[in-house]
Structures are given as C-alpha cells and as structure tokens.
Amino acid sequence: MIINPYESAKKKIDIAAELINLHPNTLEYLKKTERALVVSIPVMMDDGSLEIFEGFRVHHSTLLGPGKGGVRFSPFVTLDEMKALALLMTFKTALLGLPLGGSKGGIRVDTKKLSERELENLTRRYTMEIINMIGPDRDVAAPDMYTDSRIMAWMMDTYSMQKGRTIPGVVTGKPIEIGGSIGRTEAPGTGMIYLLQHLCQKLNYNLKKMSVAIQGFGKVGSVVAKQLCNNSCNVIAISEEEGGIYSPDGLDIDTLIKWKLQGNLLKEYEGKNTSPITNDKLLSTECDVLIPAAVENQIYSKNADKIDCKIILEGANSPTTSQADKILEEKEIIVVPDILANSGGVCVSYFEYIQDMQSYFWKLDRVNQEMKSILIDTFEKIFEFSKKTDSSLRTAAYAISANRLAKAHELRGLFP
C-alpha cells in the first residue's frame, strides 16, 4: 500500500506534539496548509500542438517569514506530495532558527520528454502563473528534483521582467553570475560532513578510521563521498540507481566521478579489490556510517534488522520509515534525521537570499563558517533535548521545531 505522504508527514508532528504537550489548537494549525495554488500551464510544443501541464505552489506556513522550498518537475507530483514537502520545509527552517516558513512547488511533467525550448517556456509560464505567490518577501523558490540553476535563472528572469526590475532574491540556487551564492551546490554535502565530524568528536570516534557506505551518487552522495575521501576516510561502498561498487580497502572517489562523467555505470568499474554491490546489499554492509542519499523509504521494516552500522546520516529526505525507526532505536543505532542532516542546502539557500537582498556577497569561508555554526548549534539543541526527554533525535528535532512554531503562533494571535 502506498502511504499518502501528507498523512505520514502529519504523523511525525503528532509524535512530537505528544512529547511536548502541544495545545490542540496549535497542533491543528500546524497540520493545515496555509494555501495551495493549482495552476494549469499551457505550453506550445515544438510540433505546434498545445500541451497543458498542472503546476502547484503550496505555502504550508509563512508564520516565521517568507516561505522557502524547492520546485520539482516530475511525473509523480501531486497536491498531497507538495503539501507534505511544504510541511517538512516549515519544520526544517524552524529547526535551524531561520526567519523563514515552509513551501513547495512543482509541475507534473516528465522533463526528459521536453526540448530545451519547451522546458524554458514551461518554466516561464509557470512562473507567471504563480507570480502572486512568490517573491523575496513572500515565498522563495529553489531547485529540487529535476530542476537546476538554469531553471532558477529562467524563473528569476521572468519574475524580474514582470516586475520591471531585477529581483534575484525570488529564487535561490541560481548561477553565481546572476546572484547565486558560492557553496550552494555542495551545501547539503558540506553540512553533512560538519555534522558527522561533530558527532564523532562527541562520541570519541576517530572519523579517519571510520568506514562509510553511501547510497546515491548525485548532488548529495557524490559531494559527501568526495569530501570524506579528502578527509582520508574509508568510503567502502557507493551506489546509484543501477547498483554500486564495494571495496573493503576504500574507493577512490575522484576516479569514480571521472568514470561517471564518461557515461559509465558504477557497477561496471573494475579496480583493485573491488566488486559490484546491489543497493540492498549496500544498506546492510557492515560499516561505521551509513549514508542513504538516494530516495525515500530505503530503510524499512524488512531490512532495518540487518542494518549493521553505528551511525545513519540521512542525506535523502525520509529514507527511513517510522517502523524502521523503532527497530534502529532498539539496536541503538544513532540516526541523524534528514531534517537536520541534509539541511545545509536550505541553510545556504537562506544565505543566498540574504546576500541578494543586501546586494553584498560573501566568500566561501564565510558561507561555510556560518553554515557550520548554525548546524552545530542546532545539533547540540537536538542532542540535549533527546537526552532530556529520552527520545530519538528525530522526535527531538520535530519537537524543537514545533515549540518554536507554537510560540510564534501564540505571539501573533489570530487575524482578524
């Protein structure tokens, strides 16, 4: 049975709400979506026919500031998925203490079937249709699945043309040349490294001696792998959708990145003492740190028992199901939850927005330094709270967010 993503997102809030005795009025408010805009997007295709796509922009909450959330172009986009992802963004920005809310958007489309011109027209028309819902002071979009800096540039251009002046702060994840932030692309990976370093220090582990298995070789997985490799860690396994590669001696990530760029599959690579590995097998490989950085629901009731690591660092969104969470807790595996672990991305998106509004741009050092301090502070808060309440890091993270949102809700009161 397919789980409705919005229902399962609401369930996470329920668990946290119980822990902190959230007032029922606040709980209900947090579960509702402020507004959801559904638009139809007509696009003239290259062959002269007209196609009409369905697009969405959802604000879950703008209680703490402008909405912040990605735009995804995927054939599986639904309103409920958008609502769920917007809700998770609210909790993510609240957790990091950013003055931002949570939102999400998308278009139900298979981008692989579009020409570059069709994709551009789709993006521009979508931007026009949602133009009243977005803006630096309203809701700031960003890349997500199957969207990239090029698409953000088109959105920024369309928005600016419409308003009659250049407004880079309407989206983040832009190319650096037109108001993007340095360090944005690598940010989720960089953030994960900071968190892992900090956690190891806390637990008196030597990061350099740790073995790491990574599922996923995309924007997050490859960056983490490369940085771990640079830190002389042992990345013993890494995979992509078609499968992966394993070596007990550690893999040379730079070589694998080159291999990938040549259009090859990871499992076809043959190196010293390497062997192909399936995604299933990778997850249950004996290692110190397991990093699921691919898609959701990878660690679930059936394989949770076989997970053989000390730390799980969630690079992807929702890689662990709630049943698996319980099993991992019994096995005393530390799970650093997605909402914290991969939040480097939204954090540097926030910096990009700040730099755009200020028209003053930072150096990479400052970006990474500020990100590190936000992530580590947040981690400390979560860690303490989880100890105090004897709850998992995930529940503690949601509880901290819920508390912050509840306080804001109480202070602002109810209009009119």
Added chain:
Amino acid sequence: MAVNPFEMAKKQIDIVAEVLDLDPNIHKFLKRVERSLIVSIPIMMDDGTVKIFEGYRVHHSTIRGPGKGGLRYSLGVNLDEVKALATWMTWKTSLLNLPLGGSKGGICVDPFKLSKKELERLTRRFTAEIINIIGPDIDIPAPDVNTNPQIMAWIMDTYSMQKGRTITGVVTGKPVEIGGSVGRADATGMGLYFVLQAMAEKLRLELKSLKIVVQGFGNVGGTIANLLYKHGCKVIAVSDISTGICCEDGLDVEKLLDWAKQGNLFKDYKNENYKLIGNDELLTLKCDVLIPAAIENQITEKNAEKINCKIVLEGANGPTTPEADKVLFKKEIYVVPDILANSGGVCVSYFEYVQDINSYFWKLDRINEELKRIIIEAFEETYKISEEKKIPLRTAAYIIAVSRIAKAIELRGIFP
C-alpha cells in the same frame, strides 16, 4: 450516482467543440482552469476554541477580463464543484459579451451554525487569504448560496483596509450605501422578464394572455411571478419549500409575496379557491410558461414527457437534465437556458462594477434599460443561431459563448 460537476462542464465543452469543429489546441485550452487557490481559514470561535475551515477561489478564465463569480458558504462546497461553477460563469459572461471572465469561490462551512461575529471573522480571514487573486482588475466576487450584501460589505472592507484605500469594485452585490447598485436584488427576475417578453414576441404570443407556473418563490421566483402578475399575466401556480399552490383563475401574487415576506409558508395559507399541489403536479400543469426557479435537476427524463407548456424559462441553474432536454426539444418546447435566462444577476453585477470603477452611479431606469439591451441582444443572437441550425437554444447559447472565448484565445496567443 452523483455526477462530478466539473466532468459535466468539460463534457459540455467537448460537445460544443465538436459542433464547431474547434481547433484541438483551443479545445484543450478551453478546458483549462487557470488557477485554483485552496486556503485554510483558522478562526477563533466565540467559545475560545479555534476552528479551521477550507476555502476556495477558482479562476476558470480571465482571458476576456477580470474573473466574475459568486461566493458560496455551504457544506456541499468542494474543489470540483467550484471549478464547474467557475467554468459556467465564463460562458455566461461571454454569452452576454461582457468584458469579464469566469470564476467562483466558496467555503466548506455550515453558516447557520456560526454566530454573526464568527461569520464576520470567517469572511474577513478568507478575504485576507485570497487577497492576491481578487480585485477590480483581477476577479470580482458576488453573493451566491448563503452569502449576502452584508458579507460582501465585510469583504470590501477587509480588502480596502489591506490596500489602504476604499476599493468598492472588489465585490458586487454590496449594500447600495457603500457602492452597491440599485436594481441588483431584482436583476435576475427582471432579466427573466425581458427574455420572456422577447421569446413571446418571437412566437407571436400575447404576453398578457400567458398562463404561468413558477417553481420556487425566493429572490428569483418571487420577483418574476410578481412582475408577470403586475403585467396582467395569469400566474396559476407557485411553490415554496412547503408546497405548491394553484388556482386556475390566477393567484394573487402580491398577497402571497406579503405572506412569504412575513416568514410564512404556503401550506398555512388560507384561501378556499386555492388548491395545494405537490411538486410533480406543479411541474406538469398545463400552462404556457413554466419557470423552474428553485434548484437543479427538476425536469428529468422521468417527467419531461409530461411537461405541458410552450416555454420553459430557466430561472434556476441547471433545472433541466441533458436527457430531459432531448425530450423537450422533440416536443417542440422552447427551453430558454439558464445561462441566458437568469443572467440578469451577473449583468447588473457588471453594472455595479462599472459604476464603482467610474465612481458614477446610475438611476434604476438606466440599469433596467441597459440590462434589457444586453440581454435582448444575447437572446436575439441565440435565437437566430438556434433557428438557422435547428438546434436547441441551449446549444446555440453555448456555441456563441465558446466561440467568443476561442476567438480571444486565438488572438491573444500563448504566453510566453
């Protein structure tokens, strides 16, 4: 099984597209709902608890001008219903050749369970939530099921407060004291009257000699019955929710109006010459003009064969089912369709908007004169096409409305 109203609306477009041999691209574009905004509306109840309602505002098309459409408060409200009603508004404004589009909105709520204060808070919060997609140049709401001039006044006030200046043209159906139009309340009835006048002329019938049956005695039914009565017609039967009431020699409609205005029901009305009859009997009485002015789906395949009149004048929305339409056409009964017959309301709403943006207010004479001009023009056009093509008036009306939109799409082209 309940028919999905939006599926029905789309099917109507398909039928017209086939008759018109429409370009497939334009056909696709016509079915597109431009945007649907779904909002959650939290309000503080009088007892201190918070309740969260769901509200909608849908623009089906703004291709010929700002959206125009009512706002209903009812537990039956859902997104597909609102989408369908918005689509029908597009055809209505197009048929009358007004420079307006089609929209609709609503809140899923039982307004009779709210106190006046709660109703006001609900209305104001809803207005704040949809504020970016309404306005005199964007979309202009109006009263509909369970909403009234007071609610329109609250919307206008909230909108004006937010914008920092008084903007009366954001809604129509306002009280006359704050930018409403004279004649708005009786507009639908007046429109029915003008159309019937023209129809009778076409059929060479003397209006005064006609025997009339009216189902429903509310704003629409009561007004048209009274107008015809004053004009010397014999109104032989009317009905309210309690019963039908009938007299072959004609009813004294004025007295019945007084009775109803005092909050009484027909079943308690005492007059020995009057006979109480059921709904089924009322609809099948032998008469010249049958005016269904109550609710939808009253003339169906079950009773269509027994309808015994020359003209059906649709005061209500959708009183005749498509199956019944076919039967009536075969019986050579003229059905003046809802989108033409009851369009007096939206027409005077348009006048209200014109007066508001002009800051110049008309006298009742001018209102009725212009209403007559517009509605008769639409009637003449409809009648002509129906005679030429030997098709029902309804199909002819749709052909005019849809062609006008199709032409606008063709001229404007696809952005960007």
